[in-house]
Amino acid sequence: MNFWNAISVGLKEIWAHKFRSFLTMLGIILGVSSLVAMSALVKGMEVGATEALIAVGGLQKLRIERGDVPIEQRHLQDQSRGLTMDDVYAIQAGATLVSKVSPEVRVPGATLSAKGKVTRPFICSGAWPVVLEQYEHEVEHGRMFNEVDDDQARSVCVIGTGIRDQLFGSPEEAGREINPIGETLTINGEAFTIVGMFKHYESEQQRKARELGIKQTFSRRSRDRGSFVYWLKNNTVYIPLNAAALKFTASPEGRSLGGGSTDPSSLTVSSIEVRLSDINQINEALQQVRNILFSTHKGIEDFSFRTQEDWADTIKAFIRNARMSGGTIAAISLLVGGIGIMNIMLASISGRVREIGLRKAIGATTADVFTQVIIESVVLALLGGLMGLVTAVGLVQLLGQLSPTENDPIISFTALLVAFCSSVVIGILAGLLPAFKAARLSPIMALRYE
Amino acid sequence: MALVEIRNVSKIYHLGGEEIRALDDVSVDIDGGEFISIIGPSGSGKSTLMQIAGCLDTPTRGTIKLDGAMIQDASPRQLAAIRNRKIGFVFQFFNLLPKLTVLQNVELPMVYGGASSSERRERAMQALKLVNLDNRTKHRPSQLSGGQQQRVAIARALVNDPKIIFADEPTGNLDSHTGELILQLFRQLSREGRTIILVTHDPEIAAITPRRIEIRDGKIADTVDATLAGLDRFPLQPTP
Numbered sequence A: 001m002n003f004w005n006a007i008s009v010g011l012k013e014i015w016a017h018k019f020r021s022f023l024t025m026l027g028i029i030l031g032v033s034s035l036v037a038m039s040a041l042v043k044g045m046e047v048g049a050t051e052a053l054i055a056v057g058g059l060q061k062l063r064i065e066r067g068d069v070p071i072e073q074r075h076l077q078d079q080s081r082g083l084t085m086d087d088v089y090a091i092q093a094g095a096t097l098v099s100k101v102s103p104e105v106r107v108p109g110a111t112l113s114a115k116g117k118v119t120r121p122f123i124c125s126g127a128w129p130v131v132l133e134q135y136e137h138e139v140e141h142g143r144m145f146n147e148v149d150d151d152q153a154r155s156v157c158v159i160g161t162g163i164r165d166q167l168f169g170s171p172e173e174a175g176r177e178i179n180p181i182g183e184t185l186t187i188n189g190e191a192f193t194i195v196g197m198f199k200h201y202e203s204e205q206q207r208k209a210r211e212l213g214i215k216q217t218f219s220r221r222s223r224d225r226g227s228f229v230y231w232l233k234n235n236t237v238y239i240p241l242n243a244a245a246l247k248f249t250a251s252p253e254g255r256s257l258g259g260g261s262t263d264p265s266s267l268t269v270s271s272i273e274v275r276l277s278d279i280n281q282i283n284e285a286l287q288q289v290r291n292i293l294f295s296t297h298k299g300i301e302d303f304s305f306r307t308q309e310d311w312a313d314t315i316k317a318f319i320r321n322a323r324m325s326g327g328t329i330a331a332i333s334l335l336v337g338g339i340g341i342m343n344i345m346l347a348s349i350s351g352r353v354r355e356i357g358l359r360k361a362i363g364a365t366t367a368d369v370f371t372q373v374i375i376e377s378v379v380l381a382l383l384g385g386l387m388g389l390v391t392a393v394g395l396v397q398l399l400g401q402l403s404p405t406e407n408d409p410i411i412s413f414t415a416l417l418v419a420f421c422s423s424v425v426i427g428i429l430a431g432l433l434p435a436f437k438a439a440r441l442s443p444i445m446a447l448r449y450e
Numbered sequence B: 001m002a003l004v005e006i007r008n009v010s011k012i013y014h015l016g017g018e019e020i021r022a023l024d025d026v027s028v029d030i031d032g033g034e035f036i037s038i039i040g041p042s043g044s045g046k047s048t049l050m051q052i053a054g055c056l057d058t059p060t061r062g063t064i065k066l067d068g069a070m071i072q073d074a075s076p077r078q079l080a081a082i083r084n085r086k087i088g089f090v091f092q093f094f095n096l097l098p099k100l101t102v103l104q105n106v107e108l109p110m111v112y113g114g115a116s117s118s119e120r121r122e123r124a125m126q127a128l129k130l131v132n133l134d135n136r137t138k139h140r141p142s143q144l145s146g147g148q149q150q151r152v153a154i155a156r157a158l159v160n161d162p163k164i165i166f167a168d169e170p171t172g173n174l175d176s177h178t179g180e181l182i183l184q185l186f187r188q189l190s191r192e193g194r195t196i197i198l199v200t201h202d203p204e205i206a207a208i209t210p211r212r213i214e215i216r217d218g219k220i221a222d223t224v225d226a227t228l229a230g231l232d233r234f235p236l237q238p239t240p
């Protein structure tokens, strides 16, 4: 009996019990479709996360913050003076593996107001103009403040569109572009002139949703879920570093900096952003920066590094977990599907004892009977698998349509292949026991059977 | 040399400690071209003998030589091939596959024998013509009468042109008239030179064959019981 013959016999047998076969296939259909849909969702998340990671400066960005001194240095605690402009200059001068350095002075408890409206930004910091590149910002209206603004500690600021929306109204609501360049806002009571505004940041998904015209739900939803990074960037205000030092630093030295005339190197900064020249030398660069800071801090380790890698690791761990749990669910449904197939094949065999006996009596070998049962079981699983793939594609499209602002699920070829192959393997495994049973039937027992 | 040599064959079943001798030291030779009936009361071991001679079952003791080959030396695969090529079976309950058409049922032995589909078709049509059913090829077994179904089964038994045909109570499920037609068919096949072994408990049927073997309690009866063999009613026909 050749292969095609066996397949056609298998198909006929399945067709003869359409409904029963379909029910049997359900497990496989569910398993395969959940496998594919789950992997598509995770893939979509992964792509979205990578996009967001790039939006905050990529893996090459490194943040130095003030940290607790280690236990063995506790007695030196009072000598710790935190991060200062000294450190910034030292890194600039000495760290060859670092391409950009920018200090940041956070404005504590910043409250913005303009035209009677009040808002609290997510980030309100004094910074150097280079901060633009550190955070991958792009100024769309007006200009970024420059070195001169910084030197003179001018009261100018650059804002994100989120701030604009809060203080001056959003273009979506107004139905026209709102450009607040030249307007004045106050930061904790101090007046600043808006000289520039960043472009509106959004993920690919949000852009798509906006272009599709889902305007009402979009801004609220994007804030609530996912896309936090973009919301954060839109809710940012930057002022010149010296302006921040002059107006918002409580310490007397800070105040004495006025006009940038005195030596600013003792100015305390909240954090230092560093961009590495080469992502592959991340550890060497870290060591270099650490050495420099050790010397400027007289050996006191009162600083810590925050890399995006931590974040990337968190995302990776999350994705791995999502994959694991999704995979487990899919595996269980596949297992259940396989048991269903085995069950129905066993039932089918006991209903066909006479047929099998007759086939053996007229010349079917043990192997013929065995392959026939296996093929039937594989065909059953395969059909289930194919239906599962179709269901999965439909399911994924449905998911994409239900939430266009989320990351689009992405069906990968590998996922399809894995799902398909696992249904074949399940078909074979589920068919083994029934096939053994069928092949072992003696022709006389089978012919005697009434 | 005989086509079938059955030597000292015993078949013993054990049922709950009890020993059942379905066959007890049976020796028979059957020559090529013979038309022979195996007769005996129910439970005497006729079917068992046929199944062992037909390679469907193995004896507990004794040997079978079929067309020169010792079948206890054959592998299961070789036995399947012997059943496929050298033996044709006709059963009391026809044993056609209900989901296949008449033509497909007749083609089935060739599916396992490995003939091309055009050859299968051609030979199946020939066999169906022989039993006069070449006009019902597309029908399912359930759409045929019992006699017609048995003729399909005979066509299936003939299609690989086997050396021996075993028929176990082939008329057992048919009315006497239809049974008579089936027996006519066997007689015709015998005249064409085929070896046919007919198992029956009915002396009237056994009477149509030139040679009869009687089995009682698993043993070959030395003397043919004239009543049982139906010899009192039917004159013995001359051997062709």
Ligand SMILES: Nc1ncnc2c1ncn2[C@@H]1O[C@H](COP(=O)(O)OP(=O)(O)OP(=O)(O)O)[C@@H](O)[C@H]1O
Pocket (backbone or CB within 6 Å): B013, B014, B015, B020, B021, B022, B040, B041, B042, B043, B044, B045, B046, B047, B048, B049, B201
């Ligand atoms: N698988 C088995 N297990 C136990 N005993 C069996 C088995 N097969 C057959 N027998 C016994 O062997 C004996 C012969 O059976 P067999 O089927 O050969 O009889 P038979 O002559 O064909 O009878 P009938 O005319 O009723 O078909 C019977 O007593 C039967 O019960």
Ligand SMILES: [Mg+2]
Pocket (backbone or CB within 6 Å): B046, B047, B048, B168
């Ligand atoms: Mg019998």
